[in-house]
Amino acid sequence: MPDPGGLFGGVFGRGGADVSDTAWLQAMLDTEAALARALERAGLAAPGVGAAVTAAARADHFDLDDLGRQAALTGNPVPALVRALHALLPPEASAAVHRGATSQDIIDTAMMLLARAATRTTLTSLRRGADTAAGLAERHQDTIMIGRTLLQQAVPVTFGLVAAGWLTSLDEAWAALAMTRRDRLTVQFGGAAGTLASLGAAGPRVATLLAAELDLPGSELPWHTSRLRLIYLAGALAGASAATGKIARDVTLLAQSEIGEVREGAAPSAAAAGAAAAGAAAAGGGTRRGGSSAMPHKHNPVASIAILGCTKQVPGLVATMIAAAEQEHQRAAGAWHAEWQPLSALLQLTASAASWCEDLLAGLDVDPAAMRANLDAAGGLPMSEHVTALLAAKLGGPAAHDLVADAAASGQPFRDALAQATGALTAEEIDAALDPAGYLGAAGEFTRRALAAHRRAHPG
Amino acid sequence: MPDPGGLFGGVFGRGGADVSDTAWLQAMLDTEAALARALERAGLAAPGVGAAVTAAARADHFDLDDLGRQAALTGNPVPALVRALHALLPPEASAAVHRGATSQDIIDTAMMLLARAATRTTLTSLRRGADTAAGLAERHQDTIMIGRTLLQQAVPVTFGLVAAGWLTSLDEAWAALAMTRRDRLTVQFGGAAGTLASLGAAGPRVATLLAAELDLPGSELPWHTSRLRLIYLAGALAGASAATGKIARDVTLLAQSEIGEVREGAAPSAAAAGAAAAGAAAAGGGTRRGGSSAMPHKHNPVASIAILGCTKQVPGLVATMIAAAEQEHQRAAGAWHAEWQPLSALLQLTASAASWCEDLLAGLDVDPAAMRANLDAAGGLPMSEHVTALLAAKLGGPAAHDLVADAAASGQPFRDALAQATGALTAEEIDAALDPAGYLGAAGEFTRRALAAHRRAHPG
């Protein structure tokens, strides 16, 4: 996993999705090199040209900042890159460079290559996170806790069911992203206006060979101004982001000082530990994850915070990608350019959130005793739905609802208030009604379903 | 197709997607009625209860504004609706109403029913639009026009290829939305906190029967706080919106007074004609589509404008849906509520854009002569890539590029400037190089591929 680098890389750049300028440059060069090889295979470039261009097409042969400056002359860095590539090559190879292509072909295809690489790491994190969530769901099938709706205690659930919900979302996100990655990341190759005219009759064949060289699917037509695949990619990334954001939100809430039902592990995962150890050593030691600069007793849920710091940036970026799909004629004046940075950010933030989520789940401390204590402290009130249902069978729904609501609001212990308010239930019936273990409904069944679906999706 | 009604309904509410308050209310009632029938089938309600609730569950039995007022007491209209439904029923049926359910079950499932109905009309419009685009692509395979990149004339294309690009996007949008509609619109039924505890062991069976009654797929688990399916739905709607927005953007540009290559039909489609005729008659006649209140000579591309008026609202709404997916515990405090209006708007705007697009394509006047005239007026400059390529074979790429650029900038007719600048090409070779029909590359092949793919997708 490459080190993301940068002042905020540890937070937003985790997970190894490389969308740095160097990665962009290399992806463009990979596209140019693959095109040269495709031209050679199509008989449109001399033997050896493909290899020569491929050898030259290494990012470290180029001055990235200089290409960026020259991009100001054309609106994108490809023309300068092509000139620089020419300068590195003998005439015969130079003549084949970029043949048939337009700048957009190179940038769009490079974008697909970046997306393919970045989503690989995201998928791995999602799957590992799902595996861990499955373990939590399995282990905690009988761990009873209070369910909370609208941030109020509601009725009992199990932590296994909570983890099963996380698991299902991670699996759904994985599946949608994997399908999108497989089907939507196609080569763009259309030349100046989508006809590949400068290649004469050979255009489609070169396009096919280019796709083969890059191991990307081809597309029926060039998609230079048909940006739906980018919208679907953004949507799949948003799904992955949402799956992790939900988990992080739950963990921040369950880890509140007053609730304490879960706690993020203080020890970072193996992957993070290396970087952390290096850093801590350099700093003189003593830094623990989740520590606070000002309050040494604090144990902040850093992974969850980092996830939310990533995921909250996603909706706006997706909106930009969708708005940018309104592209004029055969190449858009601005809308195309507006995609590069948001898509990079989406790839990186989603990978980072997924990586943090994998780590979060792997280190999560679950405290069944705290769950039980919070439930018991509610004095039976979370069973009020159960009691209401039992009473409704005898008194009718509205009367039962009001009776239970009055008992809940009486200020007395709920059990006693119920006993006083009605003779419709015996003390034993009230006690049974107030036992949370007897009011879990399909929690177990739903948990088992989630586990089974996970095993079907990932039989490994 | 229901009349959307309202002051802006003709623009934003076209296409028959009904997300009105009445439609919402009826969808909630349909869910309650289906639940009663499911309970009866599961043996949890007496025979006849399902029919009784179903008979009562008609929107016109309820005072919608009053339910809305009472929604202020609970944050959603379901509790008041349930009480009102109770009041319409005999005790036995009343007791079964809403049994096992929580407000979110009713609203989420109603949202799925609305989405199913709204996307039906959108899919129909997309498909009809695609059929028409296919006809345009086929008819105009040999209609040469100038391709434009960055709003500048570039190289020749055919209008057939342009239409093929529209077609491919419409087909992709159709397929993605159809798949989403089939797979993602599932029943939500989980009770107070997702365990269905109030139904005891019968919960999962009632959930299955409820899905069957509504003819919706079930889901493995309740998805009350796992909102990925809404993100994917929003993404599929955004794809449909983008496909139509691209077409509308192209039409507004091609229909500019100075370009005039296409023109929206003045006669609205049959569907629109009814409404228009009624309106025009009432107003004293004379109103034509595209007319201006102040400038009688104008012919505004109203359909395209209406499409863009719809599609430009989509990115922000999708962002809201994605952001809302961060939902707390077993029911979100606000994020859930924030979904209802944006999803309604997305469904309606996408349906309206698709319906306008169907109409736009059906009435589109294409003017091949204008296309040819604009191309000829460019005096061969759009062939400069072609000339450059021919010269490059003789002079090398950079020299050829510069020579052609100088000729293009000379102020002289391009043909003459080329002839003067170089002896590398004969006059005949220059003439051949400047013939756009000889520089269409794979335009025909790509158009045929788009048509073949369309026929595979919609063999009808």
Add this chain to the structure above:
Amino acid sequence: MPDPGGLFGGVFGRGGADVSDTAWLQAMLDTEAALARALERAGLAAPGVGAAVTAAARADHFDLDDLGRQAALTGNPVPALVRALHALLPPEASAAVHRGATSQDIIDTAMMLLARAATRTTLTSLRRGADTAAGLAERHQDTIMIGRTLLQQAVPVTFGLVAAGWLTSLDEAWAALAMTRRDRLTVQFGGAAGTLASLGAAGPRVATLLAAELDLPGSELPWHTSRLRLIYLAGALAGASAATGKIARDVTLLAQSEIGEVREGAAPSAAAAGAAAAGAAAAGGGTRRGGSSAMPHKHNPVASIAILGCTKQVPGLVATMIAAAEQEHQRAAGAWHAEWQPLSALLQLTASAASWCEDLLAGLDVDPAAMRANLDAAGGLPMSEHVTALLAAKLGGPAAHDLVADAAASGQPFRDALAQATGALTAEEIDAALDPAGYLGAAGEFTRRALAAHRRAHPG
């Protein structure tokens, strides 16, 4: 305060901001009527024409749905409206209707009128909310509670300071919205392309009179394609939304079952009570705000939830308004149309959030005992910063930080662990260091500043 109506009006339409179709229609008619009066004052229409048009220009004279249908012919409802208005008037008055104007003049100016009315109610709610927050800040200057950062207990604050923070935001939001309302809601009047050519030399004078008739500021130039004022309006609304959203988020968290430091009042405000009583009576009684359909013991923070349900829709809508500002030439093809619905929604949601917030603050139950209990339950840990500072003066910062962190993590009572770990502080010094009342810093000063600023802003 008009009843918003509709199934979701009680949640999203509270506060009296009327952006209904009828309100839109009336605002357009008010603009047409004011224009007729302005023309009469400018000598361009006969005496009496202004009054005649004004008398005719009542929304109930028009068939709103029919206008909407005809809007499909032109992309907006104004041309049909003008024809319908003509039909109601004698020829002399008819001739003056809409003179000099284009559709956009009418719609843009109507939008300003709607914004002026809607922001009036929002400002009133914000100010009343601020007044109530000021009362809370004043009353609770000495109410100690635990401050929470990253959802973990941190150091003590006062509830007065929390309320002062709410107050300051409400006051800032009020001031920004009031300034925007005063300065940015200007008449749009430019005719077909912004020159008012059809009025000859009289254009600017009619524009000035029109502004006077509507009591709106004029603008130096027509702003038909300069949409900055709408962006600033959207920004000011977003500020108001954010001020209320922060309060609502805090209340949902402080009202959690396990924390219980505040609680929304069960009794709705007077304004809401009327609607609720009517509804409750119709429904057979018994409905209380915050009750749950399934769990009678619950007391949901409905006002906070409704606020968040509104405010979470705001960012996407603002994004749409900003994106729509890219408008072509002298009238945009779609971007202009895309503003109408999002601005309506922004006005309504912000008014609703502000109204809910006013109500929330007025009914908020604050529980100082619960605050104290939660603080005490932390066993002195929130004082660790204080202890660290005292120790740092003797041991140096890093050593003090680590010592306190170890004591906090020891599992022992913090006081005892500290005493054992170091002799640098006496038992008395430790006790003093652990008293939260001694560690409130500038909480009082900041609270007094907020109150003073509020009194300066609203001396009433």
Add this chain to the structure above:
Amino acid sequence: MPDPGGLFGGVFGRGGADVSDTAWLQAMLDTEAALARALERAGLAAPGVGAAVTAAARADHFDLDDLGRQAALTGNPVPALVRALHALLPPEASAAVHRGATSQDIIDTAMMLLARAATRTTLTSLRRGADTAAGLAERHQDTIMIGRTLLQQAVPVTFGLVAAGWLTSLDEAWAALAMTRRDRLTVQFGGAAGTLASLGAAGPRVATLLAAELDLPGSELPWHTSRLRLIYLAGALAGASAATGKIARDVTLLAQSEIGEVREGAAPSAAAAGAAAAGAAAAGGGTRRGGSSAMPHKHNPVASIAILGCTKQVPGLVATMIAAAEQEHQRAAGAWHAEWQPLSALLQLTASAASWCEDLLAGLDVDPAAMRANLDAAGGLPMSEHVTALLAAKLGGPAAHDLVADAAASGQPFRDALAQATGALTAEEIDAALDPAGYLGAAGEFTRRALAAHRRAHPG
């Protein structure tokens, strides 16, 4: 103007707004240094401590990537930065570092410093752009061109009026951003939870001194979870972005090959020329701005494209900033972190768009002859409103409208068709009615107003 660097810096990073990681780091260090000086001035640190910390607080003393790695332990880079700063200082100075502060104080204040610096360059560009637009407006007061609504020719305007509209927006954007910069960029200093408790009674005085040291305004209260100022800043940046985006959109349209009324200057501005020359020299020369890699005749409107590439990213980023304002308690878990990257991007993109716009306007070639030719080619149709008005006085409005519409649609020259259709106007009257110079209304007056307002705002 610093070189933005990076592969896309020439497009998106122009204008000198530095939001690089190094700039962030230096801004944090500047805040820490100012705090040390403030503490010294308050008597809370020994003489010389301020100077010592200031000397140490240089970004090049720190390993930025290492700080970023350690940020993964705490969720932000400040704790590691503070430790690293400690390590560079003697004990006495070390003890004062970060005293009273929390990480958020440092990051939020650093963000204000970055915003102050970035908006300085943006304001300069906006003002220079406005000056140039004023020159265009003045020079072209009598340059007649066709106005276009809904992308159709409408009625005549002047290019002076078009430029005046651009000018007014630039001036409005300047004023709003300048006011926001002056009033909203305030120090954040509140300590662990906003009470500054660790500074005892000295907190408010240190806060005041810190503001003085940084030459930033103070704020009444810490604003750690009151983010309205960031929303207003984002809104002001969005206004600046919108002003430039409108201009760029107009230029791309006016510069279309078929319209050719304006053209971006081929010669980049002096500022850009340096970078370009360096780049072109390195590449072997020959690169001109606006050239195409594949089509040497093209002259792409690169500045406009770059502007739109920037501005189209803005709406989504603003949405993120607004959504992030919902912050919990005394420090948000994620929402705060989600602000850093979007605000950086907003600052940079807005500065880049403004710089490009300054350059675009300075080099804009305006072609009055092309404007006249396009107008003449319309054969008088754009005067139809004028003719209609003259006829309406004789025939009544609807009859006049229909007569002119029929003449416009007749296929005959408009002048002849009008003469045939009616005797209500003489040939001379028709000729006069069709002269665009006679139908410019208040174009001149509005242009003069815009110029006068500009001189009032910028009397320099």
